[in-house]
Amino acid sequence: NAGVMQNPRHLVRRRGQEARLRCSPMKGHSHVYWYRQLPEEGLKFMVYLQKENIIDESGMPKERFSAEFPKEGPSILRIQQVVRGDSAAYFCASSPTLNDYEQYFGPGTRLTVT
Amino acid sequence: AQSVTQLDSHVSVSEGTPVLLRCNYSSSYSPSLFWYVQHPNKGLQLLLKYTSAATLVKGINGFEAEFKKSETSFHLTKPSAHMSDAAEYFCVVSDTTSGTYKYIFGTGTRLKVLA
Numbered sequence: 203n204a205g206v207m208q209n210p211r212h213l214v215r216r217r218g219q220e221a222r223l224r225c226s227p228m229k230g231h232s233h234v235y236w237y238r239q240l241p242e243e244g245l246k247f248m249v250y251l252q253k254e255n256i257i258d259e260s261g262m263p264k265e266r267f268s269a270e271f272p273k274e275g276p277s278i279l280r281i282q283q284v285v286r287g288d289s290a291a292y293f294c295a296s297s298p299t300l301n302d303y304e305q306y307f308g309p310g311t312r313l314t315v316t
Numbered sequence: 317a318q319s320v321t322q323l324d325s326h327v328s329v330s331e332g333t334p335v336l337l338r339c340n341y342s343s344s345y346s347p348s349l350f351w352y353v354q355h356p357n358k359g360l361q362l363l364l365k366y367t368s369a370a371t372l373v374k375g376i377n378g379f380e381a382e383f384k385k386s387e388t389s390f391h392l393t394k395p396s397a398h399m400s401d402a403a404e405y406f407c408v409v410s411d412t413t414s415g416t417y418k419y420i421f422g423t424g425t426r427l428k429v430l431a
Contacts, residue, residue: 235418244406244421245360258416293359295419303348303367303410303417309359 204229206296206308207276214314215284223279223311227296234277235305236269239291248292251277284315318343320390320407322422330430335394337425339407342388348410349390350419351381355403363405366390377401402429 207226215221227234232253237245238261247261251271259269266284271277281288291312295305323338341347351363364375371383381392390407407422 237419237421244423245419247418247420250416250418258414258418261418297417304350304362304365305417305419306362307352307360312357 206231206294206306208292208294208308208311210311211309212312212314214316216316217285218283221281221284221288221313223281223292223294223313225277225279225294225296225308227277227294228298228306231296231298231306233297233299234271235295235297236277236279237293237295239293239310241290245293248279281313284313286315289313289315318345318347318409318411318413318420320349320409320420320422322405322407322425324425325423326426326428328428328430329397331399332396335392335397335401335427337392337405337407337427339390339392339422340388341390341407341409343409345412348412348417349381349383350408350410351375351379351390351392352406352408353403354406354424360406363392397427397429399429399431402427 234251236248239245249269250258266282268280291310293310294308297305319342321340346368349366352360363379364373366373366383374380379394405425408419411418
């Protein structure tokens with residue numbers, strides 16, 4: 203069973219461009235979480251999605267950030283008009299059920315905004 | 317609100333000596349607690365988890381943690397450090413109050429192992 207997959211692993215964008223980060227959860231997992239790790243900091247929750255639904259986006263910045271988890275295909279975290287402060291590692295985690303507690307993490311996407 | 321506090325941002329030990337990484341939690345409910353390890357520029361690997369079963373939890377690579385309700389602590393220990401243990405360690409509580417089980421991370425402890 204393949205683990206959680208994220209791509210790209212590294213992404214460089216110029217200020218003002220768009221960044222799209224993809225996450226394929228483990229097979230059979232229908233719960234996806236996105237976390238952001240700023241340099242030299244811990245991870246912070248951004249958004250929790252189930253298939254076709256955003257359940258909790260309380261950690262998402264109000265502007266420029268959006269997320270989706272369509273019926274088919276990976277979950278996407280989209281950042282529009284990136285700024286230098288968006289440079290961070292973005293991790294996706296998946297869980298098979300809501301009561302399983304344990305989340306399985308992908309390797310992360312490291313976004314650099316120049 | 318649930319939270320975790322990692323008491324040391326950096327810990328240095330000599331190879332072969334014990335490791336102690338401290339974590340205190342705050343929760344009105346019986347918490348689900350985890351320790352994850354992150355090697356440089358890598359993802360997160362689960363070391364162990366506590367979900368209200370045995371209070372002494374054994375994990376991978378010789379790590380273990382003890383849940384102490386009276387002290388609201390969940391410290392991570394290892395009897396003998398290895399060079400490969402050098403990494404960042406995160407104590408995590410699962411937010412069971414919101415119904416989402418999102419993770420709340422501590423600020424991390426960077427473990428340095430000296431030869």
